Amino acid sequence: MTKKPSYSEESIKVLKGLEPVKERPGMYTRTDSPTHIIQEVIDNAADEALGGHATQIDVQIHPDHSITVRDNGRGIPTGLHPIEQIPVIELVFTQLHAGGKFNKKDGNGAYAFSGGLHGVGVSVTNALSTRLEVSVKREGKISRIVFAHGEVLEPLHEIGKCSPKDTGTEIRVYPDPKYFEQANYNLTELERLLRAKAVLLQGVSVSLTRHIKGQPENTAHTQTWHYPQGLRSYLADLLVNAQEIAPIFASENHISGSHEDFREGEGAAFALTWLEEGSCANESYVNLIPTPLGGTHEAGLKQATFNAVNNFINHHNLLLRGVKLQSDDVFSRVAFVLSARVLDPQFQGQTKDKLTNRDALKLVATVCADPLELWLNQNVEIGKKIADLAIKQAQARMRSVKKVEKKKGSGVAVLPGKLTDCESEDVRENELFLVEGDSAGGSAKLARDKRFQAVLPLRGKVLNSFEIHKDQLFGNAEIHDISVAIGVDPHGANDDVDLSGLRYGKIAILSDADVDGAHIQVLLLTLFYRHFPKLVANGNIYVAQPPLFRVDVNAQGKNKPARKLYALDENELKAILERLSSEKIRENGFSISRFKGLGEMNPDQLKDTTLHPDTRRLLQVQIPTQDTAHTETVFLKLMGKGEAASRRAWMEAEGDKAEGDI
Template sequence: MPAPTAPRAPATAGAYAESSIRVLKGLEPVRQRPGMYTRTDHPLHIVQEVIDNAADEALAGFGRSLRLTLHADGSVSVEDDGRGIPHGLHPEENAPVLELVFTRLHAGGKFDKGQGGAYRFSGGLHGVGVSVTNALARRLEVCSQRDGQQARMVFADGAVLEPLQLRPLASGERRSGTTVRVWPDGRYFDSPVLPRPELLHLLRSKAVLLPGLSVTLHDEATGQSQHWQYQGGLRDYLLQSLGSEPLIPLFEGSGSADASHESFAEGEGADWAVAFSEDGALLRESYVNLIPTSAGGTHDSGLRDGLYQAVRGFIELHALLPKGVRLLPEDVFARASYVLSARVLDPQFQGQIKERLNSRDALRLVSAFVRPALELWLNQHVEHGRKLAELVIRAAQTRQRASLKVEKRKGSGVAVLPGKLTDCESRDLARNELFLVEGDSAGGSAKMGRDKECQAVLPLRGKVLNTWEVERERLFANNEIHDIAVAIGVDPHGVQDGSPGDKVLSGAGPSQAASAPSGGSAARTAGERGGSDVLSGLRYGKVCILADADVDGSHIQVLLLTLFLRHFPALIEAGHVYVARPPLYRVDVPARGKKPATKAYALDEGELEAILDKCAKDGVARARCSISRFKGLGEMNAEQLWDTTLNPDTRRLLPVRLGAFDAAATAERMTQLMGKGEAAARRALLERWGDAVAIDV
């Protein structure tokens, strides 16, 4: 895979001019930065983009077969019997549609999700997929059969090699469908070989999720073929894949919204199969519009919420819960295997490879269908319900015993906690979260809106001290820093015992320490003190920075990140520090027909435009939507803070890690940004990169 192209330095001072600005056109952005668009460890994802297009045809009801061939020359072809990609001239672009689909980013047939759209439910969203496949292929051939003609085009290195050729279909030929053959370019991937187990799983999952679809894999090198076709769908797949016998019969179901539904679009819903077992390996797979979501997302959270609410209700109804035992969602989910297939009209994924679903409404969508179905099933099969209740209660008792053991190991010599800290009830480190909240008013809303079982709140007054060049012994002179250290239960461990100007970044191990300049004292790193000892008193698994979504809030974020990086590096190394992302805008969408008024939140201008576009597609004019801009967290009430920044199922948390720089380069850059004697270096950075940043003032 070629190394990313570095910015070209000007030959001489003053050579930076209009001609220095380079505009990437066509598929150049993909070829320059392939990692932004696809996985680069192997080419399976660019092949999956073609497979997903074929599956979308079947999902729309126009295809019944999908065939993938591994050719002896290393190429891969995908063939379907769908409608075939249109190949006439585009009315506005004056170019063949077949060419636009494979050579233009954001050109596709899946933007319009209305009743008149070509695809109402699909995995394709952005018109990016197969154009990325073409960009990262040495050669790509596509044949589309429709309207009595076969259209053929050939591309090389993302550009047209053989222009559109049309011929009439013979009497014995397939009347409609698409065949795409691709030769992945090994320069863009760590390995040119498709991982066989992942490919088999992907193809089999398409047959599982689309009962009746015939899926075939043929390998020319060995001459062997494999075929999948499931009439029983999710149930058959889950039973075949489980390593042990389920404790109770499978809970399976399906639900879809009709045209009169108040909250969801017609056809939105989910299919699921859930098995509970006492031992053995678990199987957990989820999909959105046939796209595998290996990292889960809000639809998984909806299944978990529906299961938990139904099981808890059954246990309370039959008075089965022993005294002193408190149920949590993870107790119900601990021994659950499932396959979930959700249908979402306009899904929002995390990244182009779509490993995680972020759509907030998907949680309510799945839960709304799962919960009543399970409640009915449990009360119709009370004996099975009692067995499930026993399994769940045992999981809760095991969890609580483990929590008590952790509490005893902490001992009694703990510093007095800050008075303004509103602590949580749980002592389970894996679940506990501390939110460092900007301002007392926002802190008050956070205290009312939090989950008091596992979420603690520490309000901060004003801006924290810049600690990049502050010695460890002087840190506790600042009240805010003293309260943070005592609240999290970890002492500062990463600053030098020598001069404040020492540029050594101490980390959680030898690999994290940068070299000190001559004259500086040696760093006493967390690794030298023992990483486990440094964090032995840690009281929260997540330490979350929650500040306003404006410039001042960003400044407070930077100051807190500076504190953690310089004086608490083991927290970052172990993955305990996060940044919460509150929204900047709220959109009030008025009621339309039987659908009630709703609220949506946007992090920035881009998300705001996406929300307004979706409203327009749903028939709500932009002018009817009321847009409010939050001046700060203090303007949010407890319910809004919970929905947008505290609820684990709908919030957005960014984990803090070292980025493209190693520890030494990170320390050097932070010294430029936060050092007292680095004004000239900061000015140089601003002059070079200042125009590349959009500032919200």
């Protein structure tokens, strides 16, 4: 008989310093290769250049696979921290949440605009490296400190003198291969990152030096990027073989002076054009940080472009009768490069792939719309070409909708009475939210965009349909209503099913962020997995993620209005509280509310957090091809009627990992 592990005071382990990073590196960085931990160092050098303190960034890959990043910025401070009483340079590399990018709004911060938020960047690099060497030129002295596996190996010491005007930082990193899937850097990604820095930092020269395999070690190949015309010339390089219907338009606009919604210096620079055909090159950045998954700043440019082109079409009376223009008709053929400046950017995850600030959408839309509309009206012939392309896109979209309608059978199913349908007939655009309870359904109906979002409230918990035959499903009223509403009959994985009747491109499960809500989620996912597998395979099924907590921050003087912050779970709430603490907001300066359910949210809150396409969190349900057998096993164990024994064994083995909502 195996001895059960004991659970006592000694079982609790406290991770200190950089131990959390070593224990769970994937929480702090991408672990496919060391490229991202090097990007953290490059981003710090770029932030120096963004502030106007550096004109040169050099990166060198050495034959021993280490990498050096150097800049001629101000140099990391080497004096003692006034509170911690250890050298600041040591603090930056050995403590999480230590950096000069927190106190931006009070005017005392070292960086007004930066990609760094939480002060975890270079400390993560240090934690995941076998060795890290830092040399700093500052105040006429050259100082050096060396780390090994995140710990100080050589304390800070002076190694020479330099001119007081000669300043900068040089960091050499030796990534630890055990933390990464592959030890090699992604050179394509590194080159793209450095070239983008040169584009976005006019007047700054960026270089990459590396040794070519098969050549002597003392020979190296150096690439240098310098773009005097900035975004315009960069986009032209990206579109070297593309067919453009308009010349590239570029503009840079930032807030100057006082503004009721935005801070001085915030704004955006962009270059865009329209392509006749071919793939569109689209890149976006926030404070020089690449955002490959886009975010609210891209949504702002999309809104600005649609408004400018739509106003031009209306002004010149170009729209044909019966044609209604949508934003995708205008923006789907746009190639663009966007660089936004946001005072306090909020990203989705530490890898900063997507911007989530809601006010960034309004910021970019505000500063980009007027110059683009002015350009269109100053170049009427070009504007008419763009308008003609957008109108053709709208006509093609409307034709595709009519084709779908013709494939539908002559028999008409009566839609459920509790379904609040949408106005659009475009299946690709339409969304259906399956909402837990009538109360939440009422809030969702008021919060939705009635043009393309529909709501179907569900009463109680849906039947566990894992072992129910598809012919018996319609005996359950909720499942019957779901099937009729989406326009597809239940089917098996190998059935030849007709999806031409599908009425919604996205079908989203929207339940409370608690244990009951999770149970309803599982029951609905079981229904779609077992009886609507084609919808899962086609990517039509989604899970909405409403927040569990709301933090109301009181106004902090005239320049700091009241804010509402939302947290998906306890971890996000903890991160918000840490941010408020770093902003020196006392505990009596904010209050925390926990939502008991969706019905407790007012429509505006539900819209901002869960329904609006630009600010919501919507997870697509997917089953990787290699995991189909494992997925079937898990569903059988959790939902099978004869699996009580295996469920009990599983709960005994894995139950301690669950988070109870008591």
